[in-house]
Amino acid sequence: MRMLTGFLTLLFCMVFGLAGPASAADAYPSKPIKLVVPYGAGNATDAAARLLAKFLEQELKTGVAVVNVVGAAGTIGSTQVLKAKPDGYTLLWNHLSLLTAYHTGASRFTWDSLTPICNGVRFYKALVVRGDAPWNNLKEFIAEAQKKPDAINWGVNIGAGLHFEALGFETMTDTKFHYVAGEGEADQINALLGGRIDVCTPSPQIVNQYKEDGRIRALATSTEKRLPSLPDVPTYQEEGIDLTFVYEPSLYGPPGLPAAIVATLNAAMAKIMKNPEFIEGLAKLAMDPAYMDQETFKKHLLKLDADLYMFARQGGLIPRQKI
Amino acid sequence: MRKDCVLGFLPPLIIIVACVFFWFALGELPLPRFEPMGPALFPKIVLGAIIGLTLLDMLCRGLGGNTAAAGEKAREGNDPASTRRTLICLSGFLFYLLLLDFTDISYLLLTFLFIAAECWYLGHCGRRALVLALIVGLGITALIYFIFGVVLQSFFP
Amino acid sequence: MDILGNIASGLDLICNLKILSIVILGTTLGIMVGVIPGLTATMAVALAIPMTFSMETMSGLALLISIYVGGMTGGLISAMLLNIPGTPGNIATTFDGYPMSMRGEPGRALGYGITASFLGGGFSYLCLLFLAPAIANLALKLNYFSIFSIIMCAMVMIADSSQGSMFKALAAGCIGMLAGLVGQDPIDASYRLTFDVYHLSAGFTEASVLIGVFAIPQLLSDMKNVDLRCPHFTVTYRNIIPKLVELRESAGLLLRSALIGTGIGIIPGVGASSSAIVAYNQAKATAKTPEKFGTGVKEGILAPEAANNAVSGGAMIPLLTLGIPGCPVAALLLSGLIIKDLQPGPALFSNNADIVYGFFLAFMLANLSMFFLMLAFIKPFAQVLKLPRYLLIPPILAFCTIGAFMSNNTMVDVWVLVGFGIFGFVLEKFGYPMAPFVLGFILGPPAELQLRRGLTYSRGDITLLFTDPVSVVFLILSLVILVLPLWQQMKLSRRMASDAHTS
Incomplete structure (x- = not known):
């Protein structure tokens, strides 16, 4: 009896001893990939990431898990990827908040510390107010804001794209608002409906949700042309404000990511962007595919960064000293 | 009894020293820019609360005798x-x-x-x-x- | 909004064999995971999400919901039998559940816990079903400062409910808060108290801290008393199911606890742990013999268990109406919804009413199956207590290890677990209770966040904290709870001192 137990134990040990951890020497990707989304679950960027993850899984034949790491205008999530191993299993899905956070000093690094892989999708925001607000259109809103500077509460995620959009608006219309700190869209809508803020800029699809009960109204959108889902809402351009604010969540990797992995990912993304199912899914989220390969993307980022830096300077934001 | 007295006061002292250390560790955080509190204020409030409460506790025990502390130790049965x-x-x-x-x-x-x-x-x-x-x-x-x-x-x- | 019609369409969606079997399977899985100390319900749901990708919408949601409900309740088993809470919401259950089991009445303790969970959860799901839109509007009005005050009140309540010196309990709570603040600042992104250690930059993982601080000290003392055996007991169905008479006596208590749980569930960021504590505290405050609490009193089990299950119903309201998750599992459910193209918001209620109400009804179904499954499992689970301790301790350690590893796939979390375990053990030896510590850890960051956001709203004016009506109510309550016992304690110590002098 004792000998049998001993023998079985030995056998067991051998079997499990051999079944070691998965070898990382296989071709990429051989393990599940972690896609870090530095914003809360449920908002536009996150929804796009989850849609992408579904298709990426099919393309790369491996699991793609979306992980939300919230905080500080997306910096906490971006920092995680910055410090991750450059083996292609930790990737970042972030948009221009990556750059704006650097200009406001919330982040100590910007896009060039990571490996930009490719551009992803594109979406815009809508300027919304409560249904019972006294302003019927954008002009009335701006007029009131100009009369009473620092009186209207605008909900932003300090340091993120939302913040810069508000700053851009202020610069272009010569107004001043009071910023109330918040997190993503759901949080902003909660505060808006609760009366704690008077205006915010969520993604356009939210507006349609409240069309029936009318508690939220859109005054304008930040797009180039009117959105098909919001045909009665003018764009900033139409109202004479030279502001187009585009959010382009894109794929980044840790610094030092091997070119081979970048190429694989680029190829997969390019294919997905042409997939009609994916495009349809995006359309439901009021987004468009906007693929750019690595080189084009880098050039795009350079220009975007310069523009945003100008915004920051004009808006009176002096970046914190670099540490 | 004396030894218990001293031992009883040791952990609170350690805690207070640790808090002071952390207070200084927080020193170099930047001043707030968009909101009035900034990153260092709340942790400092918490540290202050810990120090205050620990002092209060030492005071109370000083007033009320160390029977409670001794009782706790005795119950353990250190074999x-x-x-x-x-x-x-x-x-x-x-x-x-x-x-x-x-x-x-x-x-x-x-x-x-x-x-x-x-x-x-x-x-x-x-x-x-x-x-x-x-x-x-x-x-x-x-x-x-x-x-x-x-x-x-x-x-x- | 035609509620009855929606309920009917929801029922339509879920009353089929496939969903029923999924619910039963999910609940069982959840219970299994919840029972094992070291694994939490959140982990179970997180790991189950990939399974839902290929499933139909309602099936996938039903699976996640039933795992959640099962996990929450499974946690009470390990809390009562091993003194290790399975989830943060079960912390308060250890106060009276474990003493009752150790007295030789584990079946009775489990019976109370399960019934309370069932009733509390059922109440909140009924609220969900009939009152969701109305409650959602109410929840909108909550101010940043009110939420801060509510959190402060919960902190003070747990200090009050702990054994020993109240100063030490409050200090433990503050130390916990400090531990929770380690990492990056949520608004500014500055590194706080990380001493440039990379692994600390994201802070400590909640599950590791919770399990470490409760499991390790408990296991260490178990190791010391390895030959201690539980008094002989028998478990029959008669002594498991609480008598109706007992339930009728405690009806008021159960209702209050369920209300507290649902209410706190609606507030984003607060969570089940605090609801259980608040419920425990109010049970103690309204009891005829409050000094018996902590020795194994049935009210001490009924109140927290009803409240922590009620939180799940309450948390679904802001989740579905606004997309704001009230607790970590809600966030996972949110991603489960998004994957299936369901955007939370009023449109969800009008366009996909059948799925929404099916969602609520799935909760009720899971609740029911949980009740019956748990009753069936009580007997085998209670037998665990009869096993010799030396066979239990190492497996629990192994589960703690793998559980901690699973949250983020890194050994760092395991070291955090061990580190906090030893830290907690030492602190407890010197009279600093761990329950307030864990609560402080969980609630510290949201408290700070709400306070700072509130200050940006009020333009730096802190007096709003004292003028907002809800905030004032909770601040006064906190003050009362704080001052009364302290005053009594000081009087007692002064009297003891004068007695010592005269004797």
């Missing part, structure tokens, strides 16, 4: 054999974790050995304990493998 056993078990556990983290030995093998060894040791190294320990070790390791490796398809350390 050296059991303490030694606990320490050995704990070190065994730490050793298991060190092996997991810093070597490439298979997780399943280490877990099986760990469970069997500690069960057997805690069972006072009897023969019956050995058999049971091996069975439990096998069973639990197999269970873990099944739940995490097969059903959930995750990875092991």
